[in-house]
Amino acid sequence: MILDVNGMTKVFPGPDKTKIKANDRLTFHIKEGEIFGLLGHNGAGKTTIVNQIIGLLTPDEGEVTLLGKSVQESPTRARSLCSVQPQSQVPLGFLTPAQAVTLMGKMRAGKRFDPKRMEMLFESLDMGEWINKEGQKLSGGVRRLTAFCMGVISPGKLVILDEPTNDVDPVRRRYLWQVIRELTNDGTSVILVTHNVVEAEKAVDRIAILDKGKFLVQGTPSEIKSSISNLMRMEITLNREFTDSELPNWVHLSHRKGSQLLFSIHPNSAPLAINWAGEQVDKGLVADYSLSPTTIEDVYIELTSRKGQVQ
Numbered sequence: 001m002i003l004d005v006n007g008m009t010k011v012f013p014g015p016d017k018t019k020i021k022a023n024d025r026l027t028f029h030i031k032e033g034e035i036f037g038l039l040g041h042n043g044a045g046k047t048t049i050v051n052q053i054i055g056l057l058t059p060d061e062g063e064v065t066l067l068g069k070s071v072q073e074s075p076t077r078a079r080s081l082c083s084v085q086p087q088s089q090v091p092l093g094f095l096t097p098a099q100a101v102t103l104m105g106k107m108r109a110g111k112r113f114d115p116k117r118m119e120m121l122f123e124s125l126d127m128g129e130w131i132n133k134e135g136q137k138l139s140g141g142v143r144r145l146t147a148f149c150m151g152v153i154s155p156g157k158l159v160i161l162d163e164p165t166n167d168v169d170p171v172r173r174r175y176l177w178q179v180i181r182e183l184t185n186d187g188t189s190v191i192l193v194t195h196n197v198v199e200a201e202k203a204v205d206r207i208a209i210l211d212k213g214k215f216l217v218q219g220t221p222s223e224i225k226s227s228i229s230n231l232m233r234m235e236i237t238l239n240r241e242f243t244d245s246e247l248p249n250w251v252h253l254s255h256r257k258g259s260q261l262l263f264s265i266h267p268n269s270a271p272l273a274i275n276w277a278g279e280q281v282d283k284g285l286v287a288d289y290s291l292s293p294t295t296i297e298d299v300y301i302e303l304t305s306r307k308g309q310v311q
């Protein structure tokens with residue numbers, strides 16, 4: 001096991017002498033070569049977890065163990081075993097991507113820094129045209145890719161990536177996922193912190209969904225989906241607002257995302273649902289609709305939203 005977290009709890013002082021339980025008795029384990037996705041809303045407690053794994057914060061209760069040794073007892077060792085790509089943009093200033101990645105490579109690997117690995121990373125991410133441009137003249141996506149390369153130029157046993165694909169174009173996102181998967185071939189483990197449930201579902205081996213400091217569920221994507229796997233997902237694009245009373249009674253859960261409405265429905269209701277959606281299209285109330293198997297996004301919405309209500 002690379003990482004063992006047992007009963008980790010972190011409490012911050014809130015306003016007016018209240019307390020914020022940012023992490024509440026969290027237990028999870030990460031194996032060698034595993035990609036572990038940490039999903040949760042803003043403020044769910046993800047960064048607080050990361051900061052305790054790398055020894056920047058000390059848990060109020062519980063224990064974090066990296067490769068068999070307590071992080072609380074050896075925080076410096078923890079930081080050398082972990083590589084982190086932070087959520088915030090790295091301020092590159094006048095440094096070019098090539099200079100920034102070389103600097104980080106030399107800081108982490110010293111004489112073992114391998115410029116060929118840097119070239120391989122830039123090539124894999126198709127960054128050639130930008131590697132010698134000043135950081136302050138680069139787009140947000142290229143700076144994000146540069147920060148990723150800095151994080152993985154000399155990876156530790158555990159690589160922690162906080163929203164690595166933010167601002168990155170769809171083609172390079174794919175390249176990035178390939179590089180992440182290749183990282184795990186030699187036993188490096190990855191924690192992927194993200195809000196992007198759809199992307200995480202494709203990329204990770206196991207997922208934990210965090211809400212208000214507590215894990216709601218953890219397991220492989222298929223284990224997690226099996227919690228509501230007998231349901232299907234219907235997505236419709238509305239032409240106008242719907243009230244709750246206009247929704248048919250076979251709707252198990254509904255969630256609104258702008259003009260998109262998501263339902264979970266029982267497979268037995270599929271013919272009814274298709275009929276109903278078709279009628280709404282004929283009346284001009286719905287622009288289009290689709291019916292598909294359950295995704296992790298559905299589980300996430302079901303677990304983190306108020307059930308059965310349009311939000």
Ligand SMILES: Nc1ncnc2c1ncn2[C@@H]1O[C@H](COP(=O)(O)OP(=O)(O)OP(=O)(O)O)[C@@H](O)[C@H]1O
Pocket residue numbers: 012013014020021022040041042043044045046047048049087
């Ligand atoms: N140093 C701190 N002092 C007080 N409260 C804090 C501190 N750090 C975090 N919190 C609170 O703890 C909770 C969890 O914060 P955290 O940053 O871990 O969430 P997050 O899931 O990483 O959020 P985001 O996705 O927005 O980055 C939030 O309510 C936050 O306001």
